[in-house]
Amino acid sequence: REAAADPSEEDINHEARNPVVAAFARGNRRSLVCAWLVTALWGGGFYLTFVWMGVYTATLEEHPLPHAFLINSLSCLFSVCLLFQVAGILSDLHGRRRIMLLGGVGTVLLSPLLFEVVGYGDPLAAFFAQTSLGILLSLWGAPMCAWLVESFPPAVRLTSVAVGYNLAMATVGGFAPAAATLCIDRFGTGKSVGYVLSAIAVLSVIALLCAPPRRRPEGDQKSGGRGELGEHRCLGGGGQEGVT
Template identity: 30%
Template sequence: MTAIPAPSQSKFGTVLRVTSGNFMEMFDFFLFGFYAQYISKTFFPAGDEFASLMLTFMTFGAGFLMRPLGAIFLGAYVDRVGRRRGLIVTLALMALGTVLIAFVPGFATIGYLAPFLVLVGRLLQGFSAGVELGGVSVYLSEMATPGNKGFYVSWQSASQQVAIIVAAALGYALNVTLTPLQIGDWGWRVPFFIGCMIVPVLFMIRRSLQETEEFIKRKHRPDAKEIFRSMLDNWGLVIAGMMLVAMTTVSFYLITVYTPTFGKSVLKLSTTDSLVVTLCVGISNFIWLPIMGALSDKMGRRPILLFFTLLTIATAYPAMSWLTNLPTFNKMLTVELWLSFLYASYNGAMVVSLTEVMPVEVRTAGFSLAYSLATAIFGGFTPAIATALIEATKDKAAPGLWMTFAAVCGLIATLVLYRKRGDVTPGPGARNSEPETDLKPA
């Protein structure tokens, strides 16, 4: 039987251990989006730049279609065998996908086998990521001190921002040291190689994780059949959770993964400008996420979720319209930082809310399924949808409409999940703010 972690174990050290693998998962995903133009020319050559880019973004999105499967099967595994073992498995799968993308030769060398192997790598990454965010979020919620669950869980998202910062910084360094021809030829692979080199270190860090006390003390560990049955019984809760995540996942991929392509291909700004903006967005997200997570511990989740969905609906498209009318670096930075503030403020309360509404016995599977469905349906295809919307409408600000739609989904979900009465604001030692909802766990 796994020993209960010693009370003296550093909370900071535990947060660092559990989020280190989450950093790696997200780092690999971001790289694919950051270098979409170069990847499209290497693996998906086409006569039309739009078609080539769309093939790349569709491959990027295909990884998200695997997330629901990863959420169901790996989520059930984590809920049955433990948080620690499950998080090690997800890291291994992500590492395998990264190796494939980093080392596969281009289309000119091995033909159609190249895009096929890249697709396999993306599918492996998607399968593992389907439960990674849920596993990390649940782990953090179960090890959090009373009254501070929102603050602790916010570090799941904050670790993703570190990945953005590192990926953007690497991109900037490559852009100022290599020529565009060198980057297109082989330079874009360098960050993927660095990711492969980091993996062994992260395995060592994550292996030192101890199981959460809450999981160890649980007397009943549901098998896969019980978990699947619970998911079916709570389908309404999963759908509401999926809509709650919609705004997070759309705004996140819009302001991070899509930003370099949007800045260069649509706004016609330099690659360096776009990467600097992405770097600043990552820093902004990293600052706001724990602040708003902690604020949700004091104010409750519902007021923050409602306020920032409404603010996004009111400002997302106008902000994008202002940017696309005579775009400049300063305007792009201003708008992206505003969208960053909207995303991080909402997400700081949203992620912990999702851990609280799910039945405790299937918390990882339920969280992961809701999150992965939202990512597969809404967020993962955001770069492709944004590209298609601009092409169809000839409106460069059209991605702002997609973010507005996602905010409407988040608003509806918040009203549904908290429709009975508002959540209770937790105090020190109090029960964290779990919503009173008519959607009851099985």
């Protein structure tokens, strides 16, 4: 049976004439905050791993890494450019959250070690460590693209995704490299930067787990595979079960 109408979606639809106002409606705020924090790991992680890292290994390390920018580019090619699609397919088959949690928890646990390995100054070790970070980010970032779309009803979808995504990039993505440079200046080791990324990942994983499941609005397209919208069930009016 169809689930009862969600009061939060009624609030959103009531304000839908102005998409900006609707995006910040009471029923949409929790999803909006979660979208911001979930995207924070992708923004902060990518900027630290593939933007700041090249400068760090080439100029900030005590022993600069030979061919630092070549290693940076190759690791991004193999771990993100080529594997992003694979991570997206895995999320279609096994669910968004499962694949994202694999990447998010892996980032929490392994970032300090992998940043420390990059700081050893060995080109081969740095390549594999940076590639490993990129794989973890792909496992998070590829499903995240679909997860963001599936988190909002059509009336506010584009506006909400734009606000959440760009807010994360402007705050966490923009300030993470500055925080990393301060850590290097204060502690002198890449491992400290790994802890910064782990902290960001913890916030993003918590936001992912706290994000409200959304019922599919009437007339919206059905998702393929086993994405999140096909996995959740909720109780409608009178305790009746409705598919989300």
